[in-house]
Amino acid sequence: QQQVKQSPQSLIVQKGGISIINCAYENTAFDYFPWYQQFPGKGPALLIAIRPDVSEKKEGRFTISFNKSAKQFSLHIMDSQPGDSATYFCAASSRGGGNTGKLIFGQGTTLQVKP
């Protein structure tokens, strides 16, 4: 059972364009939604995160949009650069159940930004 569904699986964007990756979740107890960025041969690293009390969070060229009623959230990369080429994972967790910090990850999106 995939609790966090991510799309698309792969994405090709021209330099300067907007990259959009979408995620949908099922568990309404989720209350923390991070995005991780992974370069080849490296471990994932936290990029940006949001909690459900806000609908949008922006950090530089990266923005998370959150729709609680639809149980969806998305990552927007503005002015995409070749250095943004990586695999992106959305994730979700719940502070309930003892706050174990467990993250449930989406399937990942491989982004290629063409120069």
Next chain:
Amino acid sequence: NAGVTQTPKFRVLKTGQSMTLLCAQDMNHEYMYWYRQDPGMGLRLIHYSVGEGTTAKGEVPDGYNVSRLKKQNFLLGLESAAPSQTSVYFCASIPGSVRGAGELFFGEGSRLTVL
């Protein structure tokens, strides 16, 4: 600080062999996790630990065992390796506080091939 260190980085096993992956963190983090990453499947939680001497099952625990004898180390064991366990394994940790929940620090991964 080294952060989260995994050893070995690469290993090839024959079906039925056993091995142990070692994860060490020098950040005094309370919680530690083992994930596996497979194409199209994202990162799936195998086992986790919320403190020294404690372990718990994640989403895909079958065929794996873990131990957390020291706070800084989290070991993942395969007693009888199977080709289905061919994967990239990632260890991660977080401080364990509410504020730190979800912000995982990952190692660089251990690539395991089972023939």
